[in-house]
Amino acid sequence: xxxxxxxxxxxxxxxxxxxxxxxxxxxxxxxxxxxxxxxxxxxxxxxxxxxxxxxxxxxxxxxxxxxxxxxxxxxxxxxxxxxxxxxxxxxxxxxxxxxxxxxxxxxxxxxxxxxxxxxxxxxxxxxxxxxxxxxxxxxxxxxxxxxxxxxxxxxxxxxxxxxxxxxxxxxxxxxxxxxxxxxxxxxxxxxxxxxxxxxxxxxxxxxxxxxxxxxxxxxxxxxxxxxxxxxxxxxxxxxxxxxxxxxxxxxxxxxxxxxxxxxxxxxxxxxxxxxxxxxxxxxxxxxxxxxxxxxxxxxxxxxxxxxxxxxxxxxxxxxxxxxxxxxxxxxxxxxxxxxxxxxxxxxxxxxxxxxxxxxxxxxxxxxxxxxxxxxxxxxxxxxxxxxxxxxxxxxxxxxxxxxxxxxxxxxxxxxxxxxxxxxxxxxxxxxxxxxxxxxxxxxxxxxxxxxxxxxxxxxxxxxxxxxxxxxxxxxxxxxxxxxxxxxxxxxxxxxxxxxxxxxxxxxxxxxxxxxxxxxxxxxxxxxxxxxxxxxxxxxxxxxxxxxxxxxxxxxxxxxxxxxxxxxxxxxxxxxxxxxxxxxxxxxxxxxxxxxxxxxxxxxxxxxxxxxxxxxxxxxxxxxxxxxxxxxxxxxxxxxxxxxxxxxxxxxxxxxxxxxxxxxxxxxxxxxxxxxxxxxxxxxxxxxxxxxxxxxxxxxxxxxxxxxxxxxxxxxxxxxxxxxxxxxxxxxxxxxxxxxxxxxxxxxxxxxxxxxxxxxxxxxxxxxxxxxxxxxxxxxxxxxxxxxxxxxxxxxxxxxxxxxxxxxxxxxxxxxxxxxxxxxxxxxxxxxxxxxxxxxxxxxxxxxxxxxxxxxxxxxxxxxxxxxxxxxxxxxxxxxxxxxxx
Numbered sequence: 052x053x054x055x056x057x058x059x060x061x062x063x064x065x066x067x068x069x070x071x072x073x074x075x076x077x078x079x080x081x082x083x084x085x086x087x088x089x090x091x092x093x094x095x096x097x098x099x100x101x102x103x104x105x106x107x108x109x110x111x112x113x114x115x116x117x118x119x120x121x122x123x124x125x126x127x128x129x130x131x132x133x134x135x136x137x138x139x140x141x142x143x144x145x146x147x148x149x150x151x152x153x154x155x156x157x158x159x160x161x162x163x164x165x166x167x168x169x170x171x172x173x174x175x176x177x178x179x180x181x182x183x184x185x186x187x188x189x190x191x192x193x194x195x196x197x198x199x200x201x202x203x204x205x206x207x208x209x210x211x212x213x214x215x216x217x218x219x220x221x222x223x224x225x226x227x228x229x230x231x232x233x234x235x236x237x238x239x240x241x242x243x244x245x246x247x248x249x250x251x252x253x254x255x256x257x258x259x260x261x262x263x264x265x266x267x268x269x270x271x272x273x274x275x276x277x278x279x280x281x282x283x284x285x286x287x288x289x290x291x292x293x294x295x296x297x298x299x300x301x302x303x304x305x306x307x308x309x310x311x312x313x314x315x316x317x318x319x320x321x322x323x324x325x326x327x328x329x330x331x332x333x334x335x336x337x338x339x340x341x342x343x344x345x346x347x348x349x350x351x352x353x354x355x356x357x358x359x360x361x362x363x364x365x366x367x368x369x370x371x372x373x374x375x376x377x378x379x380x381x382x383x384x385x386x387x388x389x390x391x392x393x394x395x396x397x398x399x400x401x402x403x404x405x406x407x408x409x410x411x412x413x414x415x416x417x418x419x420x421x422x423x424x425x426x427x428x429x430x431x432x433x434x435x436x437x438x439x440x441x442x443x444x445x446x447x448x449x450x451x452x453x454x455x456x457x458x459x460x461x462x463x464x465x466x467x468x469x470x471x472x473x474x475x476x477x478x479x480x481x482x483x484x485x486x487x488x489x490x491x492x493x494x495x496x497x498x499x500x501x502x503x504x505x506x507x508x509x510x511x512x513x514x515x516x517x518x519x520x521x522x523x524x525x526x527x528x529x530x531x532x533x534x535x536x537x538x539x540x541x542x543x544x545x546x547x548x549x550x551x552x553x554x555x556x557x558x559x560x561x562x563x564x565x566x567x568x569x570x571x572x573x574x575x576x577x578x579x580x581x582x583x584x585x586x587x588x589x590x591x592x593x594x595x596x597x598x599x600x601x602x603x604x605x606x607x608x609x610x611x612x613x614x615x616x617x618x619x620x621x622x623x624x625x626x627x628x629x630x631x632x633x634x635x636x637x638x639x640x641x642x643x644x645x646x647x648x649x650x651x652x653x654x655x656x657x658x659x660x661x662x663x664x665x666x667x668x669x670x671x672x673x674x675x676x677x678x679x680x681x682x683x684x685x686x687x688x689x690x691x692x693x694x695x696x697x698x699x700x701x702x703x704x705x706x707x708x709x710x711x712x713x714x715x716x717x718x719x720x721x722x723x724x725x726x727x728x729x730x731x732x733x734x735x736x737x738x739x740x741x742x743x744x745x746x747x748x749x750x751x752x753x754x755x756x757x758x759x760x761x762x763x764x765x766x767x768x769x770x771x772x773x774x775x776x777x778x779x780x781x782x783x784x785x786x787x788x789x790x791x792x793x794x795x796x797x798x799x800x801x802x803x804x805x806x807x808x809x810x811x812x813x814x815x816x817x818x819x820x821x822x823x824x825x826x827x828x829x830x831x832x833x834x835x836x837x838x839x840x841x842x843x844x845x846x847x848x849x850x851x852x853x854x855x856x857x858x859x860x861x862x863x864x865x866x867x868x869x870x871x872x873x874x875x876x877x878x879x880x881x882x883x884x885x886x887x888x889x890x891x892x893x894x895x896x897x898x899x900x901x902x903x904x905x906x907x908x909x910x911x912x913x914x915x916x917x918x919x920x921x922x923x924x925x926x927x928x929x930x931x932x933x934x935x936x
Contacts, residue, residue, distance in 0.1 A: 078279075078283040078286075079169070079173070080275060081271065081272075081275050081276075081279070081282065081283040081286040082173050082177075082283055082285055082286050083104055083169075083173065084270065084271070084272065084275075084286070085270040085271060085283075085285075085286035085289050085290055086104055086173060086176040086177070086180070086286075086289065087101060087102075087104045088268040088269065088270035089176075089180060089184070089268075089270060089289050089290075089293070090104070090117055090176065091268065092267075092268050092293070093117055093120045093121050094113065094116065094117055094120065096120050097116055097119075097120050099113065099116065101113055104169075104172055104173070104176065105167045105168065105169045105172040105173075106167055108142075108164060108172060108175075109138060109164065109165050109166075109167055110133075110137075110138045110141060110165075111129065111130075111138055111139075111140070111141025111142040111143075111144065111145055111161075111164075111165075112129055112141060114141070114142065114145045114164075115129050115141060115144060115145050115148075117179070118145055118148055118149070118179070121179070121183045121184075122148075122152075122183065126144055126145070126148050127144050129141045129144065135165060138165045139161045139162060139165050140161075142161035142164045142165055143161045146159070146160075146161060146175075149175075149178060149179065149182065152182055153182075154178055154181075154182050156175075156178065159171055159174055159175055159178075177285050177289075180285075180289050180292070181195070184289070184292045184293075184296070185199060185288065185292050188202065188292070188295055190202045190205070196218075196288065199288065199291060199292060199295060200215065200217070200218070202295055203215045203227065203231065203291060206230070206231055206234045206235075207227055207230040207231060207234065209234075210226070210230040210233075210234075210242065212224070212226055212247045213226045213227050213230045215227050217284070218284045218287045218288045218291065219281045219282045219283070219284045219287060220281055220282070222276070222282065222287050222291075223250060223276055223277065223282060224247050224250040224253060225245075225250045225251075225252075225253025225254035225255075225256070225257055225273070225276075226245060226247060226253055228253070228254065228257030228258070228261070228294075229242060229245055229253055229256060229257045230242065231257075231291075231294050231298075232257060232260055232261065232265070232294075235298045236264065236265070239260050239264055240256065240257075240260060250273070250276075250277055251273050251274075251277060254271075254273035254276060254277070255273050258271065258273065261293075261294070261297075265294075265297045266297065267290075267293045267294065267297055268293075270286070270289065270290045270293070271286060271287070271290050317393070317397065318397075320393075321390065321393055321394060321397070321399065324386060324389070324390045324393075325390065325402055327386065328383065328386055328387060328390065328402070328404060328408075329404065329405060329408065331379060331382070331383050331386070332383060332404065332408040332413060333408065334379075335376060335379055335380060335383065335413060336407070336408070336412075336413065336416055338376060339416045339417065339419070339420050340416075342368075342420060342423075343419060343420055343423045346420075346423035346424055346427050347423050349427075349430055351434045352434070352438075353438075353516045353517075354438065354442075354516075355435065355438040355439060355442040358431065358434050358435045358438055359435060361431055362428075362431045362432070362435060365427060365428060365431060380413060380417060383410070383413065384410055387402070387404075387410055390402050441510075441513065441515055441516075444506065444509065444510060444513070444515075445510060445515060445517065445521070447506060448503065448506040448507060448510065448521060451499060451502055451503050451506065452503055452524055452525075452528060454499070455496065455499050455500065455503060455528060456528070458496060459528075459531055459532075459535065462489075462535055463531070463534060463535065463538060466535065466538035466539060466541075466542050467538060469545075470482070471545055471546050471549045472549070472634040473634060474549070474553075475553065475557070475640040476550070476553040476554055476556070476557040476640075477640065479546060479549055479550045479553055480550065482546055483546050483547070483550065486539075486542060486543055486546060489539070490539055490543070493535060493536070493539060500528060500529065500532050503525060503528055504525055504529065507521050507522060507524075507525040552631055552633050553633075555627065556624055556627060556628070556633070557640075559620060559623055559624045559627070560624065560639045560640065560641055560642075561641050562620055563617065563620040563621055563624070563639060563641075563642070564639060564641035564642035564644075565641075566613070566616065566617050566620070567617050567642055567644045567649065568642055568644065570610070570613050570614065570617060570649070571644045571648070571649065571652070573610065574610075574649070574652040574653060574655075574656055575652065577603065577656050577659075578652065578655055578656055578659060580603070581656065581659035581660065581662070581663045582659060585666075585670070587670060587674060588674075588677075588749075588750075588751060589674065589678075590671065590674045590675060590678065592674075593667065593670050593671045593674055594671070596667055596670075597667045597671070600663055600664070600667060604660060607656075607657075607660075611653070614649060614650075614653055617646075617649065618646050618649070618650075621645075621646045673747075676747070677747055677749050680740070680743055680744050680747055680749060681744070681749060681752045681753075681754055682754055683740055684737070684740045684741060684744055684752060684755070685752055685754035685755035685757075686754075687733070687736065687737045687740060688737060688755045688757040688758075688759075688762060689754075689755050689757065691733060691734065691737060691757075691762055692755075692756075692757040692761065692762060692765065694730070695762070695765040695766060695769050696765065698727060698769055699765070699768065699769055699772060701723075702720075702723070702769075702772050702773055702776055703772075703811075703813065705719070705720060705723070705776065712794060713780055713783055713784045713787065713794075713797070714784070716780050717777065717780045717781065717784070720773065720776055720777050720780060721777060723773065724773045724774070724777065727769060727770070727773060728770075734762065734766055737759070737762060738759070741759040779852070779853060779854050782854045783797065783853075783854065783857060786854070786857050786858060792857075797857070800853075800856065800857055800860055801853070803823060803826075803827065804823070804853050804856050806823075807819045807820070807822055807823040807826075813852070813853065814850045814851060814852055814853075815850065815851045815856070816849060816850055816851075817840060817844075817849050817850075817851075820840075820843070820851045820856075821836055824836075824839065839859070842859055843855040843856065843858070843859050880892070880895055885922060886922050889905045892904055892905060893905075
């Protein structure tokens with residue numbers, strides 16, 4: 052099978068060229084295009100190219116030139132003659148050169164090449180490609196095809212939707228080629244926008260970019276790869292090897308450049324280390340210079356808080372600020388030593404820091420810093436202990452003073468209040484008890500005032516830094532204490548004097564309250580009744596209100612006597628207040644009622660009495676007029692309401708009954724409509740009477756059960772029903788004429804519809820309609836019934852009108868045929884009767900089907916009251932109630 056056998060060290064057996072594969076025209080086309088492009092990619096370096104791979108290599112000249120270009124060696128001088136022997140000689144020189152490179156050729160001779168044998172020529176070119184383009188590829192101890200495949204897998208591993216397992220179908224979607232380019236030249240392809248389901252775009256993108264930017268000729272056609280079930284492995288491998296050589300050559304150039312960059316980087320790194328040392332040394336010395344004066348400062352602070360802050364700052368210095376500087380000092384020495392080592396290894400002179408920044412200079416400065424630290428913390432702790440003793444005593448003073456000041460806050464204002472002047476007797480007694488409690492509390496605080504004075508004296512003796520403020524506060528407390536004692540005595544005397552005066556007035560207040568409260572309630576009730584907006588609907592109701600009002604007027608003289616007695620009590624209280632100069636800013640504690648309010652309410656009652664008289668007279672006249680309007684409206688409504696109901700029932704019977712032709716029914720209905728429209732003036736007259744009732748605000752009418760809204764709704768329904776019924780007859784005429792339905796068929800449709808219109812409403816609900824369909828022979832599943840309902844009820848209202856039923860029946864001719872068959876069967880079984888008995892079914896039907904129909908007959912009663920008998924409609928329902936019957 053093989054055209055040649057490769058050396059085992061050169062190429063595994065499965066990679067040998069298989070000439071039988073060239074029997075596939077698609078593969079031969081791919082190999083011819085790919086091998087031609089590969090040869091031209093090398094021949095163009097010698098200024099030539101080939102057009103036809105089997106023709107242009109026949110004389111051996113371009114074949115020898117190709118080998119010289121790709122090997123970099125000179126072959127034997129070619130024969131320039133045009134004879135066949137010269138061509139064979141040149142081809143043999145080329146084949147001998149190939150064999151000298153360790154390639155074992157089998158069954159490929161010069162004569163076949165000279166004769167233009169396409170298969171042999173392609174096999175020879177594949178041998179050259181393997182030897183000079185693929186054999187030297189080596190990746191991780193694998194070579195040739197395995198090495199090239201491993202290189203592709205490693206380069207494309209990070210890419211989504213790419214899985215390179217071979218050199219044929221793994222490349223069909225084009226993503227493998229795009230991934231190789233993007234891995235090495237990501238700026239050439241936007242890989243994120245590629246789609247696995249668009250291989251044509253992926254392949255053309257990779258081929259175009261490789262040719263334009265990578266100098267890799269277009270050796271494959273996207274159309275050939277996509278249309279071929281398994282692309283030619285040799286063609287794909289040849290094209291992929293060009294990617295390997297293109298990118299590996301670039302990598303070598305980059306490696307050389309990296310070596311130069313590495314040397315420059317080392318020099319730059321050393322220079323950066325020098326700069327870093329100088330900066331770090333300067334920063335560290337500057338920090339030491341600023342820190343030493345701070346550590347040498349031994350001036351004490353006056354407050355514990357300030358000294359504790361100094362201690363906290365020092366501890367922050369030892370815990371937070373100094374450790375990083377220790378690290379910097381250590382790192383500085385490490386960097387210095389590292390830099391000197393690198394310079395020595397690079398044959399560079401040693402680094403000499405700026406003056407004053409040597410490692411020894413930094414060590415000397417660091418020693419001075421640690422010397423300043425010694426004793427600083429011990430000094431801080433001694434000062435804190437001293438201040439702690441003073442602060443404890445001062446805090447004790449502040450606490451006691453604050454407690455006392457908090458207690459005395461508002462006490463002077465409280466003692467100076469003259470609230471007793473406007474207080475009631477009970478409030479005066481409460482104020483006396485509260486004052487006695489305060490006097491006891493005042494005596495108990497005497498010890499705290501003495502303690503505060505003693506602590507202030509001790510702070511003065513210890514020379515406390517804030518003694519002036521302590522003394523001033525202590526003096527304020529003592530002065531305030533003396534003032535509180537004087538105010539307490541003065542208030543006690545005023546409270547006792549006021550208590551005696553108010554006890555007398557309190558008794559009069561109580562008597563006034565006991566009599567004023569019921570009288571005030573009587574007046575408020577009277578005003579409420581006199582001002583009450585009465586709502587009456589009959590003459591009887593207004594007469595009852597008038598009688599009650601006359602009874603109320605008879606009680607007014609006795610009420611006036613009680614009013615005079617209550618006002619006399621109030622005058623006695625005023626006389627006492629004026630005589631003893633009592634400040635009566637307060638009010639009666641037993642009531643909120645005052646004489647002014649009593650007089651005002653009494654005057655109001657007397658004003659309201661005649662107003663109520665007039666209102667009752669006017670309402671009586673209004674009720675008489677309302678009664679007349681009620682009777683006038685009721686007389687008409689009691690005639691119109693029944694008339695509308697009668698007409699609605701008559702139209703319903705007309706729409707269901709089947710008398711005469713459709714044209715006769717239409718003529719009858721239009722005459723009926725005209726008579727209804729002529730009744731409109733009576734409706735309008737009733738509307739006028741209703742308007743008068745509304746204007747009079749009459750809301751009920753015992754003379755009739757009809758309201759204007761009932762009449763309006765009934766009238767509108769009547770007009771709508773007659774119009775809809777006329778429209779249905781017109782549509783039935785159109786349907787009859789369009790479908791060629793006879794009057795007899797229409798009568799049958801109406802009979803079926805009326806039978807299943809159980810509510811006699813002129814419409815069937817979904818369940819009734821389903822039963823009707825089954826009765827005429829429909830074999831219904833849920834899907835089929837849903838389909839039919841979508842036809843007869845497109846608006847999904849759950850109802851079927853007679854017009855929709857006719858339309859459906861006229862279209863469903865198959866159903867009509869079934870109904871005819873059912874009718875014929877019924878007539879055969881019934882004979883001269885109009886019904887069928889159970890025994891007749893047992894004689895005529897198979898046992899199981901007969902018993903089934905008899906069981907379904909149970910709910911029905913046939914004509915003339917015959918139990919268990921079926922008329923035609925019941926028979927069809929029973930018979931076709933199950934799909935298999």
